[in-house]
Amino acid sequence: MSNKMKLIIPGVVVLLFLLLSSIFVVDERQKVLVLQFGQIKQVRDEPGLGFKIPFIQEVVRYDGRILSLDTEVIEVTPSDDRRLMVDAFTRYRIRDVVQFRQAVGIGGVQTAEDRLSSILNAQIREVLGADQVTSNTILSQERRNLMNRIRDNAQTSAEGLGLEVVDVRLKKTNLPDQNLEATFARMRAERNREAADEIARGNEAAQRVRALADRTVTETISDAEREAQVVRGEADAARNRIYAEAYGADKEFFAFYRSLEAYQRSLRGGNSSMVMTPDSEFFDYLRSANPDQ
Amino acid sequence: MAGNSGGPWGGGKSGGGGDDRGPNNGGGRRPPEGGSQMPEIDDLVRKGQERLRVLMGGGGGTGSGGGSGGGDGPQFGRGTIGLAALGAVAVWIFASVYTIKPEEQSVELFLGSYYSTGQSGLNFAPWPLVTAEVVNVTSERTEEIGRSVGGREEGLMLTTDANIVDIEFQVVWNVADPAKLLFNIRDPQLTVQAAGESVMREIIAASNLGPILNRDRGIIADTAFRDIQATMDEYDSGIRIVRVNLDTADPPEEVIDAFREVQAAEQERDRLQRQADAYANRVLAESRGEAAQILEQAEGYRARVVNEAEGDASRFTSVLTEYTKAPEVTRKRLYLETMEEVLGDIDKTILDESIVGGEGGSNVVPYLPLNELRRNSGDNTSSNSDSSNTQGN
Numbered sequence: 001m002s003n004k005m006k007l008i009i010p011g012v013v014v015l016l017f018l019l020l021s022s023i024f025v026v027d028e029r030q031k032v033l034v035l036q037f038g039q040i041k042q043v044r045d046e047p048g049l050g051f052k053i054p055f056i057q058e059v060v061r062y063d064g065r066i067l068s069l070d071t072e073v074i075e076v077t078p079s080d081d082r083r084l085m086v087d088a089f090t091r092y093r094i095r096d097v098v099q100f101r102q103a104v105g106i107g108g109v110q111t112a113e114d115r116l117s118s119i120l121n122a123q124i125r126e127v128l129g130a131d132q133v134t135s136n137t138i139l140s141q142e143r144r145n146l147m148n149r150i151r152d153n154a155q156t157s158a159e160g161l162g163l164e165v166v167d168v169r170l171k172k173t174n175l176p177d178q179n180l181e182a183t184f185a186r187m188r189a190e191r192n193r194e195a196a197d198e199i200a201r202g203n204e205a206a207q208r209v210r211a212l213a214d215r216t217v218t219e220t221i222s223d224a225e226r227e228a229q230v231v232r233g234e235a236d237a238a239r240n241r242i243y244a245e246a247y248g249a250d251k252e253f254f255a256f257y258r259s260l261e262a263y264q265r266s267l268r269g270g271n272s273s274m275v276m277t278p279d280s281e282f283f284d285y286l287r288s289a290n291p292d293q
Numbered sequence: 294m295a296g297n298s299g300g301p302w303g304g305g306k307s308g309g310g311g312d313d314r315g316p317n318n319g320g321g322r323r324p325p326e327g328g329s330q331m332p333e334i335d336d337l338v339r340k341g342q343e344r345l346r347v348l349m350g351g352g353g354g355t356g357s358g359g360g361s362g363g364g365d366g367p368q369f370g371r372g373t374i375g376l377a378a379l380g381a382v383a384v385w386i387f388a389s390v391y392t393i394k395p396e397e398q399s400v401e402l403f404l405g406s407y408y409s410t411g412q413s414g415l416n417f418a419p420w421p422l423v424t425a426e427v428v429n430v431t432s433e434r435t436e437e438i439g440r441s442v443g444g445r446e447e448g449l450m451l452t453t454d455a456n457i458v459d460i461e462f463q464v465v466w467n468v469a470d471p472a473k474l475l476f477n478i479r480d481p482q483l484t485v486q487a488a489g490e491s492v493m494r495e496i497i498a499a500s501n502l503g504p505i506l507n508r509d510r511g512i513i514a515d516t517a518f519r520d521i522q523a524t525m526d527e528y529d530s531g532i533r534i535v536r537v538n539l540d541t542a543d544p545p546e547e548v549i550d551a552f553r554e555v556q557a558a559e560q561e562r563d564r565l566q567r568q569a570d571a572y573a574n575r576v577l578a579e580s581r582g583e584a585a586q587i588l589e590q591a592e593g594y595r596a597r598v599v600n601e602a603e604g605d606a607s608r609f610t611s612v613l614t615e616y617t618k619a620p621e622v623t624r625k626r627l628y629l630e631t632m633e634e635v636l637g638d639i640d641k642t643i644l645d646e647s648i649v650g651g652e653g654g655s656n657v658v659p660y661l662p663l664n665e666l667r668r669n670s671g672d673n674t675s676s677n678s679d680s681s682n683t684q685g686n
Contacts, residue, residue: 025405028476047406066478066528070487084451089487091478091528139453139498147495166528169491173498174451184547187456191551195558202562206569213573217580224584228591235595239602246606250613256624257612260631273640282632283643 021054031064031097043098062100062108066091066166069113071120073172080134085174088147090120090154091166099162115161116154120168123153138173146170388420396431398471407472428471433535436464436486438493449545450494456502461541462514464489464521466534473531481532485521489537492520505542506552514539 026032026044034042034050036057044050045064052059073087094100094112104111127150128138138146151168158165175183247254267274392415393399399411402424411418411425418425439448439461448460466485468474478484496516500509518537525532544552616623 027405028402028407028472030405047402047404049404063479065476066484066530068478068480068483068487089491091484135455136453139451139455141499143495143498167524169488169495169524171487171490171494173494174449175457180449180457181547183455183457184545187544187548188551191548191555195551195555198555198558198562199565202558202565205562206565209566209569209573213569213576217576220577220580220584221587224587228587231588231591231595232598235591235598238595239598242599242602242606246609249610250617253613253616253620253624254609257609257627260627263635264631267635267639273642274636275642275644277644282629282636 018054022051024050024052024059026050027061029063029065031062031094033060033062033097033101034058035060040098040101045097060101062094062097064094066093067109069116069120070171071117071124074121074124075176076125076128078128078133078135078138079131080136082135083176083179084128084135084138085172085176086124086128086170087172088120088124088150088168088170090116090151090168092116092158092163093166094162095164096162099160101162103161112161112163116158116163116165119154119157120150123150123157123168124170127153138170143170143173385420389423390415390417391425391427392416393427396429397427398430398468399425399427400472400475401425407476410472426471426475428468428474430468430471433465433467434482434485436466436482436489438462438464438486438489439541448541450497452497452500452502452505454501457545458497458502458505459541459543459545460493460497460539462489462493462517463538463540464517464534465536465538466525466532468531469533470531473529475531478528478530481530484528484530485525485532485534488521488524489517492517492524496520502544506544510539510542513542 024032026047026049028047030047032042032044032050033040034044034052034057036053041057042050042052050059068089068091070089071087073085075083076086077083100112104115127133127146133146137143147169150170151165154168155165247258391399393411393413395413397413399416399418401408401411401416401418404422408423416425439459441447449457450460452458464485474481493513496513497505500513505513514537517539518534521537522534525534543549612627
């Protein structure tokens, strides 16, 4: 009994071990190859339970998700010879595990990344260095099309690796460091020009406003003076008319009366002296009570 | 050696041995995964072995509830075996039950394939058939992009007009679908960062510097938000972009002074214009005042002149009326009165005809002391009327 027990227990253990060694689980995230001495025996793309021959077959798992790869910064020269530092990232996935395994061997994703990197760099250089592509094209709405072209080209090239290139996107498209200072200097110069322009425009506007104001002042004053002269003219005319009407009634008396008035006014004040002979009418009675005689 | 040669999931041989956990541990590199690991068969085998060794029970699968068909080992009492079985069940339950916090969801896998999404609370995933991975879905994660690192400006971007602008922004994201997040992309965080940077650089590369710095900031953030989300959808990543914060869109440090000068110049321009406006307002008001003054003076002149004329005329007319009644007398009277007044006021030197007349008379005049006479009158100006009266008499 106890001896039997001692035999059964290891037996059960061995059986269990064999059973568990012959099943495997494929995760949702994975793609799995079952290899038998290096020969591909099974390809499992779908998740679930799988079976294999214990010890002889081995399970190789690959990531079925979208993987990422950033490229190094490379220098490209678009057709206008303005150099740009460019880097990109790509999103890719393993499309065909068999092809992938055959292409990269046991190097796995690491090898695939190396290959994909060089493919991408080549494609970036090719697309961005193409004839009709200038740096202005890269720095415009066209960028999206360029990225799509790089992706499509990279996809074609990566076909043989069993990879699917989901997306390629440019990140940096910058000037080389040695060109930065020149660009900054240009930006400063532009700003200085803008500042000078602002001041000049301010002065211009100010001068314009002042000149307009001065002109308006002159206009207003001269306008007023014209009107004043009109008024004065009218006043003088009215005076002349009034005088003419009144004095016209008796011209002889007017001459007499106005002369008297003029004497009165012009000879007034203690500043006149007169040397006269008493033969004027005024002195008629000064010499005689009856001058006429 | 085989295990670590490949990527996270290894391209290497995974032998039947129990030492192949390494490559499958790649889940540790996935930040959002906090849950239990995928149990590996080989792992199970080892665990099973250990368990068997401990329990010495005859039971097969641990999933069947522990040592079911156990034989009675002579070394162990029934109580010991029962206790062990109970312990096994407890361990199994402990391994199968897990909790999900309110901000989390879990993804349950039945033998590796997607089975369901677990909501918050206590959840049951019968080990080892079902495994669960808990993902924090609602918490917002923030990717900072363009922050300068170690003195090097990472956010410098080239614009369409070949200027350089310094952009710093944040992409805030959480998880819309944990299953997609787990199954479709390997590096969600890196993907958001890379897509964010790419999208922003694309937008900046298609804009001019001026608008980026001021009026287009909102539009840029909106466009980036939409484009990043579109990229995430394209990857079927299960990532939801919550918002994009455009923190900084400034000229680079090296040129910012020049930009400030422009602002100062704008102020200066404004100042100059306002000064000129003030001047214009002042002189215009002054000129209006002056014009009014000129006009009023003219009107005053008109009133004065007309009034004078009318007064004079009226006086003349009145005098004339009286004159016509008695011309001789009035004429004489007027003459005398006037002369009286006129001559009364002035210095008079009356030379008799007999002195003046004839040959000798004309010689007298040059010798008259005119200046004396004049000074005399000047001294008496204060009492002018008196003196003239005196002299007149």
